[in-house]
Amino acid sequence: MVRAIQPQDLVDSTVMDNSGSKIGKVGTVYLADDTKRPEWVTVKTGLFGQKESFVPLSGAGLEKDGLHVQVAKDQVSDAPRIDAEGHLSEKESVELYKYYGLPTPRSGDSPTTQNRGRDAAAGGMAGGTTGREAATGGAAGRGRTTGQETAKGGRRDASGDVVRSEERLRVGTEQVETGHVRLRKYVVTEDQQVTVPVTHEEVRVEREPITDAKAAGRAEIGEAEQDVVLHAEKPVVQKETVPVERVRLGTEQVTEEQTVQGKVRKEQIDIDDDTRRGKKS
Incomplete structure (x- = not known):
């Protein structure tokens, strides 16, 4: 026998879509007033989970x-967005x-059946209630209750205790x-x-006087010539490709502090003592 999904089982659960992709976290569970069973959940999406969207529980399964x-x-x-x-x-x-x-509710249903109550994010279902469950205060009901409601919306039981709740970021x-x-x-290109x-090479003329005519040999008058080959160096340019540097990308994590803010609500307690009215202190 398959056990029915309970609201407390859904709180802060990860929600997966029909293809197995993560959507977000369950924020709030909405119950049907007639059956008291979960019918809708809101899913926290966006940065810091500040957005909530309604998701139907028809055909859903908790794994x-x-x-x-x-x-x-x-x-x-x-x-x-509702x-x-x-x-x-x-x-x-x-x-x-x-x-x-999805099929819409029948037009003949009573307003009680048409409306949907909400179970708290941490409280489960409160027995005997038909209206809205408290947002963070456990099983304290805000619909039809047996205790006496206070002016600030808390519930006073037979022992006289009042539970004060507040929101936190x-x-x-x-x-x-x-x-x-x-x-x-x-x-x-550069x-x-x-x-x-x-x-x-350049030509240099060298002259040497002859002092010993006999040693120089026989002298003759006539024409003569002598060739000298000159040489010179010239620049020769060639190009070659050589590796000079290796460059790569890397990442590093840097931690910094950022301040976020948001509005939160909290309950205050007022004491109305009718026994002190008309008395001088």
Whole structure:
């Protein structure tokens, strides 16, 4: 026998779509007033989970890795934004049913059946209640209760205790993409000047007087010539490609502090003592 999903089982569960992709975390569980069974959940999405979208529990199953629903992640992201404040009106309920392509409630249903109550994020179901469950205060009901309601919305039981609740910010982090860095190389042309030493030959005329005519040999008058080959060096330019540097991209994590803020509500306690009226202190 398959056990019915209980509200307390859904609180903070990971929600997976019909393809197994993670959508977000369960924020609030909405119960049907007639059956007291979970019918809708809101899913926390966006940065720090500040956005909540309604997701139907029709055909959903609770597994080890989270709550598997029968709708797509894109459908949840584009779902109508409804600020139910703990209670869905008939019009809002019909709008959500139509958006997800689910059968709408029968027109003959009573208003009690049409409206949907909410179970708290940490409290489970309160027995005997039909209205809205407290947002964070456990099983204290805000609909039809047997205790006496106080002016501030708390519940006073037979012992005279009043439970005071308040909201607190739950801050987390998520990794987002901030940009791309690409590494590429390209070719540029530039002029280079290199000084190269070169040598060349020049003609030098050497004259040597003859002091000993006999040793010089026989002298004759006539024409004669002598050739000398001159040599010189010239620059020769060749190009070669050589590796000069290796460049790579890497990442490092830098931790910094950022301040976030948000509005939270809390309950205050007023004491109205009618026994002190008309008395002078």
